[in-house]
Amino acid sequence: MIWLAWRQFRATAALTAAALGVLAAVLAVSRTALVEQYAQGIAACAQGGDCERFLDRFFDEHQTPFLGVTAAALVLPALIGLFWGAPLITRELEAGTHLLVWSQSITRTRWLAVKLALLGGAAAMAGGLGSLAVSWWAASLDRAAVDFPLMGPLVFGGRGVAPIGYAAFAFALGVTAGMLVRRPQPAMAVTLVLFTSVQIAMPLLVRPHLLPPSRATFELSPGNVDQLLRGHDGALAVAVDTRVPGDPGAWTLSSRITGPPGAGVLGVPGLAPEDGTHVPVAAASGPCSLQAQPDGPPERSRDTCLDELNRLGYRQDVTYHPSSRFWPLQWYETGIYTALALGLMGLCLWLVRRRQF
Amino acid sequence: MTAVLQAQDLGKKYGRRWALRDCTIELPAGHVVGLVGPNGAGKTTLLKLACGQLAPTSGRITVLGGPPGGQAQLTRVGFVAQDTPTYTGLTVAEHLRLGARLNPGWDAALARERIERIGLDPGRRAGRLSGGERAQLALTVGLAKRPELLVLDEPVAALDPLARREFLRGLMEATAEHELSVLLSSHLVSDLERTCDYLIVLVDSQVRLAGEVDELLATHHRLTGPRRDPDRLPADQHVVSARHTDRQSTFIVRAGGPILDPAWTVGRLTMEDLVLAYMEQAAPAARRSRPALAVVR
Secondary structure (H helix, E strand, O other), X not given: OHHHHHHHHHHHHHHHHHHHHHHHHHHHHHHHHHHHHHHHHHHHHHHHOOHHHHHHXXXXXOHHHHHHHHHHHHHHHHHXXXXXXXXXXXXXXXXXXXXXXXXXXXXXXXXXXXXXHHHHHHHHHHHHHHHHHHHHHHHHHHHHOOOXXXXXXXXXXXXXXXHHHXXXXXXXXXXXXXXXXXXXXXXXXXXXXXXXXXXXXXXXXHHHHHOOOEEEEEEOXXXXXXXXXXXXXXXXXXXXXXXXXOOOOOEEEEEEEEOOOOOOOXXXXXXXXXXXXXXXXXXXXXXOOHHHOOOOOHHHHHHHHHHHHHHHOOEEEEEEEOHHHHHHHHHHHHHHXXXXXXXXXXXXXXXXXXXXX | OOEEEEEEEEEEEEOOEEEEEEEEEEEEOOOEEEEEOOOOOOHHHHHXXXXXXXXXXXXXXXXXXXXXXXXXXXXXXXXXXXXXXXXXXXXXXXXXXXXXXXXXXXXXXXXXXXXXXXXXXXXXXXXXXXXXXXXXXXXXXXHHOOOOEEEEOOOOOOOOHHHHHHHHHHHHHHHHHHXXXXXXXXXXXXXXXXXXXXXXXXXXXXXXXXXXXXXXXXXXXXXXXXXXXXXXXXXXXXXXXXXXXXXXXXXXEEEOOOOOOOOOEEEOOOHXXXXXXHHHOOOHHHHHOOOOHHHHO
C-alpha cells in the first residue's frame, strides 16, 4: 500500500520539492547581501549611536521582499490543503478508482491510514522546510521590522515551527472536506474558506490567551508617544504607540494611557483608546501650552510637556506578549494544530468506513 | 453445493428511496450468474452489497459464508466496477504491481500471461488505452487476485461489439480454468445469453426471477390459442404475461409439469423472451389502471 500511496503522490511531491528548492535557492542567494548589509550597518551605528535610524532604513529598503516572503510562508500550508488534501479522496471518487482499490485485499481504513500518514507527514515536512528557509532568510529583517513585530499576528505564523502544524492541519482539513463534499473544486473552496477562517480566528481569539499576557507601565517619552494633540479649547490629547519600549518584537495586545489616581482619563470620541486619550492637563498655559515652545527645536517643547505629564503620574500601560515567549507560543500552537489535524484524520478514518461512496 | 451468496430480505435505501427491496436469493457456487434488469433497477446496489462496498439498510447478506467487506471476504471476492475504472496515470505494469502489493494471493504468472495474450504494452499508461483494453486490464487485475467469487458490474456496457465479445470470451475461459463463481450484471440480455447459466431478473428494485437458465427455459412456455381468460388456466400454470387479440390469446406461463391441453400451440422461449416477459410484468400497475377499451381494441 505504501508503494501505491507513494506512486500516486510522487509527481505532486516532486513538484512541491522543486518549488521549495527554488524558493530556498533564491532566498539563499539574496540572504548573503542582506546579512552583510545588516552586519556593516550595525557595526557602523554601534559607533555612531543611532541604530534605530539604520534599522528603519534597512527595513524600508527590503520591505517588499520581506512581506512577499512572509506571505509565501503563510500561503504554503493553504496550498498544501488545497492541492494535496482536497483532491486526495475526491479525485478517486470522480474517476471511480476508489472501487478498484477498495476491491483489492485491503480494508478502506488501512488504505486511507497509509495515505494520511504518508502525505500528512510530507505536509508537515514541507511546512517545516518552508518555514525554516523563510525564518533563516528573514532573521536580520525580523530584528528591524518594527511595524511588523516578530510576535505579531502576521509574522508569527510564518516563522518557527508553527507552519508544521498549519500544513498538517490544512492537509487533514482538505481530506475531510473532500470526504464530505466529494467533488474536487467545491472541496477546495470549502478547504480554503475554513482554513482562512481558522488562521484568522487563531491570533484574534486563541493565541493571546495561550499564556497570560505580561503587563507593564512605562514613562512617556518620544519613543512611545506617537502624537501630542493640543485642541483649541485648551484640551490635550496623547496618542501612545503600540510598541513596547525596549522590545521591538513584542506583540502588543493593548496600550493606553493611565493617569494618577483620581485623574480622569477620557477617550476621544471616535478614536480607540490606543489612538488618543484626553489628558486633563491645561494646554492653555504651563509646559504643555503652545506658547511654551518659542525657543529651540520642536522636539524640545514636546519633551518639556512629556516631563510634566510624567511628573503628574501619567504612564503608558501595556499588555503584551514579550518576544521571549516566541518559542513557547510556537510550540503551543504547533501542538494545537497537530492535535486538530490528528482529530480530523481520525474523523476521516471513521467516515471512510461508515459512509457510502 | 454451498451457496456463494445468500440474501435474506435484503434492502438498501438511499435517503427515502429504496434502491433494493426484499431481496431473498441464494446463489449456488460454480455458476456464472447473470443479473439483468433495466437501468436503475438496483443492479449496482446489489453487486456493491455483495462485495461489501455498501452496507445493507435491512436484511442480511452473506458471501462465501461470511459478511461481505471484512478482511477475509475482501481477499476472496473480486470486484470489477462499472466502467472498469483504472488509474489513468499508472501504466499497465504498475496496475499489476498494485495488484501484487495489495493481494496476498496474487497470481503474477496469470496476470503476465493474460496481458501478453491480450497484447497490452506493459509500459503504456492506462489513460491511453482503449475502452476494451482498459476493461481487459481491470478484468486481469480482478482475475489475478484469484478470488472465489468475481463480481462484475456492467463490464461491457461501454464497449463495441467486438471488444464485448472478446471480453466475455476471456471471462468464460478464466471461469472454466479457475473454477470461480461469477456474478455479472448487464442491461442487455444478449451479453448474458452466451455466458450465463444462472439468471436473476431485477426490476424496480425487486427480484422478479432467479434460477438456473436451463431450468427456467424448461419450465416456461409460450402458449398460443383461442382467446381465453387467464383465470381459466390450470392452477399449476402461473401466468407471467398475457396478450390478447380479438380471437387469440398468447400467454407466457411458468408450469410445474408438461402442457397437456391440445388447444394450445406450445412454443419454446429464448432467454431474451423470458427476461422481457418478466420486465413487462413490472408495468402492470400502470396498465391495469387504463380503461378496458384499450385492451379490446
